[in-house]
Structures are given as C-alpha cells and as structure tokens.
Amino acid sequence: MSAPAIRQTADHLCRISAAPPSRPGRAAAWLGRMAKRTMGRAVICLLALVAVIAGPLPGVGPEEAVAGETARAVGLRFGMHPDKTRLVIDLDRRVDFRAFTLSGPDRVVIDFRNLDWQILDKGENSGAGLIARYRVGLFEPGVYRMVLDLSQPSQIDSMFVLPAQDGLPPRFVVDLSRTSAQSFARTTLKGEPEDRFDGTKVAAAPQPPAGQAAVAAAPILPDAARPRARTDGRRIVAIDAGHGGIDPGAIGITGVQEKSITLAMAKALAQELEKTGRYKAVLTRDRDIFIRLRDRVAIARAAQAELFISIHADSVQNPRTRGLSIYTLSERASDGVAAQLADSENKSDLIAGVDLSTESAEVTSILIDLARRETMNLSARFAGHVIGQVQPHTELLTKPVRSAGFAVLKAPDMPSVLIETGFLSNRQDEKVLQDSAHRAKLARSIVGAVDQFFAAEQTWSRL
Numbered sequence: 195m196s197a198p199a200i201r202q203t204a205d206h207l208c209r210i211s212a213a214p215p216s217r218p219g220r221a222a223a224w225l226g227r228m229a230k231r232t233m234g235r236a237v238i239c240l241l242a243l244v245a246v247i248a249g250p251l252p253g254v255g256p257e258e259a260v261a262g263e264t265a266r267a268v269g270l271r272f273g274m275h276p277d278k279t280r281l282v283i284d285l286d287r288r289v290d291f292r293a294f295t296l297s298g299p300d301r302v303v304i305d306f307r308n309l310d311w312q313i314l315d316k317g318e319n320s321g322a323g324l325i326a327r328y329r330v331g332l333f334e335p336g337v338y339r340m341v342l343d344l345s346q347p348s349q350i351d352s353m354f355v356l357p358a359q360d361g362l363p364p365r366f367v368v369d370l371s372r373t374s375a376q377s378f379a380r381t382t383l384k385g386e387p388e389d390r391f392d393g394t395k396v397a398a399a400p401q402p403p404a405g406q407a408a409v410a411a412a413p414i415l416p417d418a419a420r421p422r423a424r425t426d427g428r429r430i431v432a433i434d435a436g437h438g439g440i441d442p443g444a445i446g447i448t449g450v451q452e453k454s455i456t457l458a459m460a461k462a463l464a465q466e467l468e469k470t471g472r473y474k475a476v477l478t479r480d481r482d483i484f485i486r487l488r489d490r491v492a493i494a495r496a497a498q499a500e501l502f503i504s505i506h507a508d509s510v511q512n513p514r515t516r517g518l519s520i521y522t523l524s525e526r527a528s529d530g531v532a533a534q535l536a537d538s539e540n541k542s543d544l545i546a547g548v549d550l551s552t553e554s555a556e557v558t559s560i561l562i563d564l565a566r567r568e569t570m571n572l573s574a575r576f577a578g579h580v581i582g583q584v585q586p587h588t589e590l591l592t593k594p595v596r597s598a599g600f601a602v603l604k605a606p607d608m609p610s611v612l613i614e615t616g617f618l619s620n621r622q623d624e625k626v627l628q629d630s631a632h633r634a635k636l637a638r639s640i641v642g643a644v645d646q647f648f649a650a651e652q653t654w655s656r657l
Contacts, residue, residue: 265289266310268363272322278351279323281342283366285309288355290391291366294383295350302342302350302370303383307391311338324348324370331440332483339440339484344370347378353393428474429648431467432494434504434602435460435477436612439484444509446618453482455627456505459615462630463503463637470641487601495605501576501644502610504602507627509619516620517591518636520580521612522573524597572609575650579643580613587635589616589623609647613640 265287273280290307311330321328326345333339351369358364435456437443443452457479464475476497478490485493494502508519577595584590591614603610615636616623626632 263287264308264310265306272325274323278369278371279325279348281325281328281368281370285355285364285366288357288364289366291353291355291393292387292391293350293353293368294387295378295381297379297382300344300347300378302344302348302368304340304342304353304368305333305387305391306338306340306366308336309338311340321345324372329440329442331438331442332481333440334483341440342370347373347375349373349377349381355393426474428472429501430474430476430497430499431644432476432478432497432499432502432608433460433463433467434490434494434502435479436504436506438479438482441484444507444618446509446624447513447621448624450618450624450628452507452509452618455507455615455618457482458630459505459627459633459636462633463505463640466634466637466641467644470645473641473644490602491605491608494608499608501647502603502605502608503640504600504610504612506612506614507623508614508617510617511619513619513621515591516617516623517589517594518584518616519591519594519596519614520577521600521603521614522577522595522597523570523600523603523610569605569607569609572647572651573603573611576609576643576647577611579646580611580640583639583642583646584636587639588626588632 265285267283268286269284271282273282289309291304293302293304295302311332319328320326321342324345325342327343328340330338330340348370349372351371353368354366356362356365356367435453437451437453437456439453441453443456445451446455460477461480464477467473467475476494476499478493479485490504491502574595574597581590581594600612603612616627618624618627
C-alpha cells in the first residue's frame with residue numbers, strides 16, 4: 195500500500211474511533227471498543243496505523259490460492275461476443291483448475307481443486323451461445339467438475355483467473371470459439387486426464403509401455419465399504435444410492451433432485467438393516483459425490499457383498515404415472531419403458547464427463563456373458579420378495595417387476611436389483627419420497643424381503 199493510502203486509511207480509522215461509525219467492520223469495531231476502554235484515542239490511531247501497514251498475513255488474502263483451503267464459487271454469468279462465448283465464475287479466492295474436451299456428445303470439462311460449488315449446484319442449467327447446458331457437482335474427493343454441453347464444436351481459446359481488483363472478486367474466465375468437427379475430434383481427451391491442475395488444457399494420462407497391460411486404479415471406497423473379515427456371521431448387503439455429485443438424476447416437480455432422494459433412502463435402508471444385527475450394510479456412496487457405474491459394482495464386490503440393491507427414483511412425461519417398480523438384468527428389455535429407463539441410467543458416466551470411448555467391445559461382451567443365469571434367477575426371486583413386502587405400504591407401478599440392461603446389475607456372481615422408489619414427476623410420489631417416515635417404512639419392508647431371500651437360500655443349500 196502506498197504512503198498516501200496508508201495515511202488516508204489511518205486518519206479515517208482515527209476519526210471513526212472518536213464517534214461510533216454507522217457501519218463499522220467487525221475488526222475495526224472490536225479494536226475501537228477494546229482500545230477505547232484501556233488506552234485512549236492516541237493508542238487507537240497507532241494500532242490502526244500498524245494494522246493497515248501490516249495488512250493480511252502473507253499468502254492468505256482473499257485473492258490467493260492456499261493449499262488445503264476451499265475456495266467458494268459465488269456467482270456465474272455468460273458473455274456473448276461475435277466471435278466467442280465467455281463464461282465467468284466469481285470466486286472468493288484463487289483456485290487451481292484443469293480442462294479438457296470430450297466428444298460423443300461434444301463437451302468441455304473443467305475440474306476445480308478445492309472449490310465449493312454448493313451455492314451454484316442446482317443440477318443441469320441452461321447455457322448461452324456455444325454452451326447449450328452446464329452442470330456442476332462433486333466428481334471425486336477435493337475435485338468439483340463442471341461439464342459444458344456444447345451446441346456445436348468449440349475450442350478453448352483462453353482460460354485464466356483474474357485477481358481481485360477494483361472492488362471485484364477473483365474471477366475464473368474461459369473463452370470458447372467455434373471450430374470444425376475434425377479439429378474438435380483431434381483435440382478431445384482419450385482416457386483419464388493427467389492429474390495436474392496448472393490452468394491448462396490437459397492430455398490423457400501416460401499409457402503403459404507396449405506389451406504391458408494397464409492396471410485399473412482401485413475405486414476409492416467409503417469407510418463403510420472397505421473389506422472386513424466376516425467373523426460375526428452377518429450377511430453383507432450393498433446399497434447403491436443412484437446418481438450423485440455432478441449427476442443429479444431426475445428432477446422433481448418442485449426441483450428436488452433424484453440424487454438427494456436416493457441417498458436419503460439408501461441411508462434409511464442401511465440403518466434398518468444394521469438394526470437387525472443380522473446384516474452389514476455397505477453404501478457405495480455416503481455423501482453427494484459422483485461414483486462411476488463400474489466402480490459402484492467394484493465397491494460392492496470388494497466388500498464381498500452377497501446382495502446388491504440400487505436405489506433410484508424415476509421421472510416421465512406423464513404426471514399421472516406413479517408407483518414403485520423393481521428391475522433385474524436382461525439384455526432384452528421387458529418393455530419399451532424399461533429400455534428407455536436403462537438407457538437413461540446407463541448414461542450417468544457420460545453426464546459426468548467421463549470418456550467411455552476406451553471401453554473395449556471385448557470387455558463389454560465379457561460383462562454380458564458373465565451375467566450367469568443362476569445369478570439372474572436369484573435376482574428375480576429377490577425382486578418378487580420385495581414386491582410382496584412393499585405392496586401393503588406403497589403404490590406400485592403396473593407390472594412392477596421388469597427387466598432391462600442396467601450397467602450396475604451386471605455383476606456375474608452377485609444377485610442385483612434396481613428399485614425405482616417412485617416418480618418425481620408425480621406430485622404424490624415426490625411428496626412421500628421426501629417424507630422420512632415413508633422412507634423408513636419402505637426400508638423396513640425391504641429388510642423383510644432380504645430376510646426372506648437369505649432364509650430361502652439356506653433352504654436351497656440344505657437340499
């Protein structure tokens with residue numbers, strides 16, 4: 195700070211110490227009160243001058259990025275120009291970031307390290323110019339992801355953070371301009387992005403040398419999902435709260451997001467299972483975070499789960515459609531609605547800005563082939579138990595037991611079902627799904643079905 199500015203600020207602080215100001219800052223008010231009681235006005239002026247000269251501690255000003263501290267996004271807006279579309283995000287401090295592009299559909303993905311998006315995290319939002327839509331959510335611990343769906347192929351012209359100045363907060367800025375489909379395809383990311391947040395467009399992570407197989411990183415397991423020795427005789431049940439983080443799932447009539455409903459329902463079911471003393475409940479996610487479809491199954495299998503229950507809530511165009519339904523795996527959907535739902539749910543990774551082009555047809559084929567008939571039959575039996583238990587307590591969809599090719603149901607050795615707890619597009623269903631008492635009642639009914647399933651399994655094993 196310049197000498198004239200220091201003198202002006204100190205003079206001002208001295209004046210406000212003589213008469214209470216109308217809108218004092220908290221620090222100035224505290225300093226005024228304490229010093230006025232003990233040291234008098236002259237000391238106030240001296241302390242004020244020292245405070246102004248010293249300023250904030252080095253590296254912790256609002257415009258600095260501090261390791262381990264979380265910045266906040268406080269505003270977002272678009273700027274339309276003849277040759278570009280500009281996206282501006284207001285921050286309370288600097289932030290580290292990286293970006294890359296993906297095709298099929300065309301997207302720009304921006305990852306921010308240690309950035310709190312809660313104020314702006316409202317699911318999918320309309321964009322402007324070259325940005326058709328955008329969505330934001332927690333992608334992995336410490337990383338918030340923003341996905342920009344493009345209205346046409348676009349390139350990143352510039353990307354930077356402006357420091358705080360002239361009364362404006364720090365701002366993240368990205369400029370997009372039109373490009374050809376061929377140019378866009380040449381620059382899209384293939385595979386996982388490099389783990390660097392240096393404010394540049396990143397490439398794919400280094401690939402292993404020729405002839406050396408790539409080893410997939412183990413998914414990050416919630417504490418509750420880490421494998422444990424089964425010494426207490428409890429059966430292990432995996433509960434998968436659908437969607438999460440950057441993937442909000444279906445949006446209800448009043449704006450409630452499916453990811454919130456599924457997490458609340460999953461926690462209620464886990465609590466009821468644990469209360470029996472007969473089961474160990476494993477949550478694939480225990481907070482609002484994105485988990486890839488394949489990692490959901492991996493978490494369950496790593497925990498040695500014997501049953502997999504994926505929780506969802508649907509949304510359709512007809513607002514009169516309501517009721518619970520349950521799905522099991524089948525490569526041929528039982529009906530058109532089931533096929534459409536499976537296609538929607540299987541797009542979760544795409545919505546979250548994950549590159550799916552590296553999934554080989556061979557791996558996909560193996561997953562399908564490994565869904566053995568025995569496991570599928572057990573899944574169907576459990577689905578029947580669920581419907582029998584919940585029927586007295588909730589509305590059911592017509593033909594409530596259905597089948598389709600859901601990615602999360604393809605574990606070869608783990609009976610798996612997907613429960614659509616209701617329709618957020620229906621006012622009655624949306625209301626009851628937000629009611630904790632209803633969720634608890636539904637959870638107790640599902641526990642009854644779990645009891646029936648394992649009791650029948652013991653009977654089969656004795657035959």
